[in-house]
Amino acid sequence: MPGPDRTILRDALTISVAVGVIGISFGVIATGRGVSVLEAQAMSLFVFAGASQFVLVAGVGSSLAAAVVAALLLNSRHVAYGLSLAPVLRGPRWRRAAASHVVIDESTAYALAQDDPARSRQGFFAVGLLLFTCWQAGTAIGAAAGTAIDYEAFGIDAAFPAALLALVAPQLRDRTARIAGFAGIAIALVATEIAPRGLPIALAALGVLVGLGVERARR
Amino acid sequence: MSWWAIATLALGTYAMKAVGPVVLGSRTPSPALTRLFSLTASTLLVAVVALATFAPTDELGVDGPLIAGVTAAAAATARRAPFAIVVLVAAGVTAALRAIS
Numbered sequence: 001m002p003g004p005d006r007t008i009l010r011d012a013l014t015i016s017v018a019v020g021v022i023g024i025s026f027g028v029i030a031t032g033r034g035v036s037v038l039e040a041q042a043m044s045l046f047v048f049a050g051a052s053q054f055v056l057v058a059g060v061g062s063s064l065a066a067a068v069v070a071a072l073l074l075n076s077r078h079v080a081y082g083l084s085l086a087p088v089l090r091g092p093r094w095r096r097a098a099a100s101h102v103v104i105d106e107s108t109a110y111a112l113a114q115d116d117p118a119r120s121r122q123g124f125f126a127v128g129l130l131l132f133t134c135w136q137a138g139t140a141i142g143a144a145a146g147t148a149i150d151y152e153a154f155g156i157d158a159a160f161p162a163a164l165l166a167l168v169a170p171q172l173r174d175r176t177a178r179i180a181g182f183a184g185i186a187i188a189l190v191a192t193e194i195a196p197r198g199l200p201i202a203l204a205a206l207g208v209l210v211g212l213g214v215e216r217a218r219r
Numbered sequence: 220m221s222w223w224a225i226a227t228l229a230l231g232t233y234a235m236k237a238v239g240p241v242v243l244g245s246r247t248p249s250p251a252l253t254r255l256f257s258l259t260a261s262t263l264l265v266a267v268v269a270l271a272t273f274a275p276t277d278e279l280g281v282d283g284p285l286i287a288g289v290t291a292a293a294a295a296t297a298r299r300a301p302f303a304i305v306v307l308v309a310a311g312v313t314a315a316l317r318a319i320s
Contacts, residue, residue, distance in 0.1 A: 169225040
């Protein structure tokens with residue numbers, strides 16, 4: 001079986017290195033708040049969902065239980081991601097189960113952006129595995145080094161949403177997807193003001209109902 | 220930090236990631252369900268972009284360089300720029316605006 005083509009590898013490397021720098025930040029922030037090096041690495045290894053890891057660390061010293069709830073809510077979007085990827089992740093159950101660990105924003109978006117199932121598979125695994133590796137390395141470096149890298153100075157915090165936007169753009173050619181997206185954004189931004197942490201992104205899924213409702217009404 | 224918290228988040232997160240592939244995997248969902256799933260995924264991704272741009276610290280906020288960087292990336296995307304370029308444009312514009320402000 002031929003390996004993934006160079007475009008996929010280049011794209012995967014780009015996003016993985018960028019997010020890996022955020023991983024360094026996570027290592028620094030986590031250990032800065034009293035999380036041990038082992039705990040920080042365990043989070044990156046076994047949770048492997050950046051935003052929720054930051055949320056959990058934020059709960060240290062205040063309410064860890066509330067932070068766990070918020071983090072789980074934040075991660076509820078992965079249910080939709082996994083469901084959308086099921087056709088791409090074929091093979092025996094154990095392999096599907098193993099591959100599921102790297103179902104994240106970036107690998108999902110990359111797979112969805114491809115035109116054929118073969119490229120979706122290659123893209124999913126290239127992004128998923130490379131990003132996983134860079135995330136572990138970043139966490140380890142940050143936790144050990146302890147000095148802050150000002151990743152905002154490098155614009156890395158813009159790189160992450162930019163990458164997702166570039167990948168999801170083809171889906172937005174569909175009118176219903178655009179309407180659902182706008183509704184989801186509106187819900188998420190309003191909810192950020194009034195709802196507890198983690199809830200806004202979960203509520204954003206309701207945008208789908210708006211999109212489908214408009215589509216049905218226009219028939 | 221407690222190991223219970225980490226384990227709970229890890230197991231819960233993994234369960235959420237895996238339920239689709241593990242439960243559905245051997246069956247192809249109907250076209251309607253397939254569309255629903257990818258529509259939900261794309262809606263959530265778009266919302267993640269918006270939150271990362273307009274509420275990076277969990278509160279609504281206007282971070283000029285950040286918004287400018289993501290906007291520049293959107294423009295590059297609309298012009299069909301390659302993925303790596305879009306990412307570099309976002310980082311570059313944001314970094315440059317921060318450097319001069």
